[in-house]
Amino acid sequence: MKLDFEHIPAGHCENGVISSLLKYHGLNLSEAMIFGIGSGYFFAYLPFVKLNGIPLASFRPVPGMIFARAAKRLGIKMKKQTFRKQPKRAMDELDKVLEKKLPVGVQTGVYYLSYFPPAYRFHFNAHNLTVYGKENGNYLISDPVMEYPTTLTYEELKKARFAKGPLSPNGKMYYPINIPENIHLKPAIIKGIKQTCDWMLTIPVPLFGVKGIRYLAKRVRKWPDKLGARKAASYLAQLVRMLEEIGTGGAGFRFIYAAFLQEVSEVMDDQRYFELSKEMTQIGDKWRSFSSLAAQTCKGRSSDPDAYNTISNLMLDIASDEEQFFIKLKKLIRNAGK
């Protein structure tokens, strides 16, 4: 059984899955639009949360949040299920929903996805993909970060859905059950942008938003001294991976946000969002320079303090740019709401 489902490659898995599920049900919203409405743009530095023993820096809110917010703001009802320690039931339930001719989004652990290039395969449990059919016992998979659709065996999919460790999916699956006939984009966009501005500018803890970038910049400066050359390089490498590796659309989602603002300028019929999109592209380009510089510094694991200083300064510079940007956007959106 194979559903007439269109595989749409995307920058980011979560938004990609939602966007293509909605498209199947006749609602055309781009990945960037979902990302913007769901306030996907963010920065958080969480020194007490360790990934591979390295403090976590994230350029997005916790998994599932973007999509939950977007669905709420658009009035879309999703059915969500988890199956703690019941893999068999989780697979049966998936089959049942597929039988009803509904493609299903599932959360998986990347480590068990056999179709990925080996270099991708780390223990990361918040990866989303769509199952859109079953043929000869194999599941038909539309993974948004893959260029083409793929397949998984029953065992592989079961393992991936029950990967263990941080953010374990517990078989989580979801699909839309009610999509309103008339979607009101404008109010959803306004809510999404407002929250992003607030989260980037006003959270009174120095680990989040623009303040978080500054905080991390100061830490980065001290890394070679504090950690030694080898470990400092590992820390920096992980930061670049959070920015660039699978599913950010490049530069820590900054380019996706710029694409979103272009769409907003059309929906709002307001050229000023298009101008801001250009600024966001420049911010994204700066993050790309950061990645490039940081990677060069990691390579060979040099502990040149000058290099770490340059990187830190570039981050401070980006933080200022983002601050200015969101102050402008906040002003613009405040008036749009009236």
Next chain:
Amino acid sequence: MEKDKVPQDEGITGGVTREVQYAVDKDGKYVKTFSKGWEPKNIVNELAWEDIQEQVDEANQKIKAGKASPIMHFMAKNQMNPTLLADYAELSKWKVKRHLKPRGFKKLKPEQLENYSKVFNISVAELVNFKPE
């Protein structure tokens, strides 16, 4: 990022796939393009694998010195730490830690060995007979 400047540095994608990259076309409009990869990403990914290999090497040293059991090798190879391994083996962490020592490993019953080898996706023989180079 401009469309014609989207990097195409083959590396971690290994010819298996291409990644979506958002970029602007000549009219300044955003489009989704494909990228085979980007050298800075290849560099940092390689570093992450180096870190994993380093842990495997460390485990092998300990096994050779008689200070660790084969489980430590496969744990490192599967990018796990005792907490994650305990999760997968459905054991308590302190038990896993005991099995990481040669003495605790020797006392494992066949079904416990089977349990570990399942987690690592290898045969019991591969686990028990493992010798680091």
